[in-house]
Amino acid sequence: MLSLKVALWSVVITLPLGVLTAWVLARKNFYGHALLNGVVHLPLVLPPVVIGFFLLAMLGRQGPVGSFLHDVFGITVAFTWQGAAIASAIMAFPLMVRAIRLSIENVDTGLEAAARTLGASPFRVFYSITLPLISPGILAGVVLAFARSLGEFGATITFVSNIPGETRTLPLAIFSLVQTPGGEAGALRLVVLSIILALAALLFSEYLARRTKQRIEG
Amino acid sequence: MLELSLNHRFEEFRIELEFQAKVASITSLFGRSGTGKTSVINMIAGLTTPDSGFVKVGDDVLFDSSKGINVPPEKRRLGYIFQDSRLFPHMDVRGNLLYGSKMVPPNGQEITFERVVDILQIGNLLDRKTSNLSGGERQRIAIGRALLSQPRLLLMDEPLASIDAQLRSEILPFIEELRDTFGLTVLYVSHAIDEVIRLADKMVLLDKGIKEAEGDVEEIMSRLDLHPLTGRFDAGAVLSTRVADYDEDYDLTSLAFSGGVLRVTGVQLQPSTPVRAHIRARDVSLMLARPEGTSILNVFEGQIMEVGDEGGPQLDLKIDIGSPLIARVTRKSFNDLGLGVGKNVFAMIKAVAIDRRSLGGQR
Numbered sequence: 400m401l402s403l404k405v406a407l408w409s410v411v412i413t414l415p416l417g418v419l420t421a422w423v424l425a426r427k428n429f430y431g432h433a434l435l436n437g438v439v440h441l442p443l444v445l446p447p448v449v450i451g452f453f454l455l456a457m458l459g460r461q462g463p464v465g466s467f468l469h470d471v472f473g474i475t476v477a478f479t480w481q482g483a484a485i486a487s488a489i490m491a492f493p494l495m496v497r498a499i500r501l502s503i504e505n506v507d508t509g510l511e512a513a514a515r516t517l518g519a520s521p522f523r524v525f526y527s528i529t530l531p532l533i534s535p536g537i538l539a540g541v542v543l544a545f546a547r548s549l550g551e552f553g554a555t556i557t558f559v560s561n562i563p564g565e566t567r568t569l570p571l572a573i574f575s576l577v578q579t580p581g582g583e584a585g586a587l588r589l590v591v592l593s594i595i596l597a598l599a600a601l602l603f604s605e606y607l608a609r610r611t612k613q614r615i616e617g
Numbered sequence: 618m619l620e621l622s623l624n625h626r627f628e629e630f631r632i633e634l635e636f637q638a639k640v641a642s643i644t645s646l647f648g649r650s651g652t653g654k655t656s657v658i659n660m661i662a663g664l665t666t667p668d669s670g671f672v673k674v675g676d677d678v679l680f681d682s683s684k685g686i687n688v689p690p691e692k693r694r695l696g697y698i699f700q701d702s703r704l705f706p707h708m709d710v711r712g713n714l715l716y717g718s719k720m721v722p723p724n725g726q727e728i729t730f731e732r733v734v735d736i737l738q739i740g741n742l743l744d745r746k747t748s749n750l751s752g753g754e755r756q757r758i759a760i761g762r763a764l765l766s767q768p769r770l771l772l773m774d775e776p777l778a779s780i781d782a783q784l785r786s787e788i789l790p791f792i793e794e795l796r797d798t799f800g801l802t803v804l805y806v807s808h809a810i811d812e813v814i815r816l817a818d819k820m821v822l823l824d825k826g827i828k829e830a831e832g833d834v835e836e837i838m839s840r841l842d843l844h845p846l847t848g849r850f851d852a853g854a855v856l857s858t859r860v861a862d863y864d865e866d867y868d869l870t871s872l873a874f875s876g877g878v879l880r881v882t883g884v885q886l887q888p889s890t891p892v893r894a895h896i897r898a899r900d901v902s903l904m905l906a907r908p909e910g911t912s913i914l915n916v917f918e919g920q921i922m923e924v925g926d927e928g929g930p931q932l933d934l935k936i937d938i939g940s941p942l943i944a945r946v947t948r949k950s951f952n953d954l955g956l957g958v959g960k961n962v963f964a965m966i967k968a969v970a971i972d973r974r975s976l977g978g979q980r
Contacts, residue, residue, distance in 0.1 A: 507703075509699065509701070509703050510703055510705060510706075512664050512690075512703075513697065513699060513703040513705075514705075514716070515663075515664070515689075515690040515691050516662050516663075516664070516690050516691070516693075516695060516696070516697040516763075516766075517691075517716055517717030517720070517762065517763070517766045518691045518692075518694070518717050518720035518721065518766050519691055519716075519717075519720060520689075520691055523720075527716075528705060531707045532706070532707060
């Protein structure tokens with residue numbers, strides 16, 4: 400299903416970047432900290448359409464980045480499902496960063512210092528101590544981001560439009576069906592489907608969270 | 618040998634000290650809470666960078682502000698035992714113990730897993746989770762974890778602070794054993810004078826980040842001017858003694874020291890075991906003539922060497938009985954008996970606290 404593919408890819412794109420950004424925001428104090436924080440949170444407060452428009456301007460065939468991608472690599476993202484994944488990724492990014500950042504802030508820096516004195520380099524400390532300890536937070540971030548991506552509408556429709564089979568994700572399909580006379584029954588089916596998807600995601604994350612917690616706390 | 622000199626300005630106070638610690642000895646950094654002891658140890662470990670100074674272990678310079686050397690903590694090979702254990706919650710006991718040893722080259726594993734498990738008596742804990750361990754168990758595992766990272770020096774930051782008194786006496790011998798079996802240099806930070814008297818080969822007295830005194834425990838404890846820092850309640854001389862003999866009928870042990878023989882109860886030790894006796898000033902009373910018909914066993918004749926007068930209702934007197942002894946008397950008694958420097962008195966000791974069972978060959 401297209402929506403799942405888009406949401407999955409959006410999570411895959413945001414995850415490593417999200418962890419990195421969350422770590423930088425939680426641990427580093429630098430000039431421009433507030434600015435970075437603001438930029439990361441923009442998609443949360445701006446109308447999604449604005450993000451979509453911005454993406455279209457940048458990544459569209461005529462946009463500075465889009466034309467470069469097209470001319471050099473032959474890649475087009477506007478009006479494709481990849482574009483939809485990028486749009487949802489950007490919309491989901493702040494949610495993921497927030498969840499992960501909170502869990503990083505909860506990690507006792509004393510444990511990391513202890514690991515350093517035992518001979519672990521900062522990188523090793525990160526993957527052997529910090530990462531395992533924040534895995535519940537990462538999980539929560541992933542679920543939030545996944546759910547947000549599934550429901551993304553405004554930025555998607557603006558950036559990649561509503562092309563059946565290419566960029567028509569679940570919410571766009573429901574929207575189209577509602578707009579079509581006699582489409583209510585179809586819309587209802589999709590509504591039920593999205594409820595099932597959302598519930599499944601929540602239950603799955605709950606299950607994983609409990610397992611991780613057990614593993615960490617014994 | 619550890620040599621250091623540190624200067625650092627915090628918002629609230631300043632760190633300014635230098636000292637040396639001998640190989641295979643326990644040096645105690647003693648001071649009240651909030652005097653910057655932990656800051657000092659963090660600087661040695663490389664977790665905090667001092668404004669200026671140097672830290673040297675043997676010939677290795679770990680930090681030198683004038684040469685721009687600052688070795689990162691993971692390359693310093695110093696074992697740090699924190700007050701709060703800091704065991705990794707997502708690993709079991711074995712995982713914690715082996716965390717540091719994974720980063721040591723195989724040919725550098727001088728301190729073996731089996732030996733550490735044996736000495737610390739943690740064999741039955743290896744597969745346990747860290748969350749349901751007692752404070753004493755946690756701290757033993759923290760010590761084992763630090764040892765297995767093959768450190769050349771152990772930094773201990775009040776390792777017994779969160780452990781109850783009974784467990785404390787179980788862990789203290791381990792720390793002596795680390796020095797004796799592994800030949801490790803230990804820097805032991807504490808604000809508990811009884812731990813220092815029991816363990817330290819040498820003490821460094823810290824107040825508000827600045828070194829006030831450095832030397833033998835016996836010497837520092839007998840200095841009247843340092844009583845505000847060493848703790849007024851527990852103030853008192855520390856005598857180096859050796860077990861002379863044991864009277865089974867009365868459960869009395871005789872401890873020989875340079876001023877004679879001190880008799881104490883409830884200490885069953887092999888003859889010639891070195892023992893430190895801490896005689897609190899408040900447990901010493903003075904008489905002008907040799908007391909007759911007293912129940913007190915320990916009476917020593919001596920001369921008052923020094924009067925510590927801080928203006929309060931009590932005074933501390935240092936008396937030479939062959940070793941320095943400190944007695945606390947009221948100002949009224951002081952005046953009534955006409956006490957003063959040079960006066961001969963008899964000191965009666967009511968109770969003796971034996972704070973150090975073994976000096977490990979008394980260095």
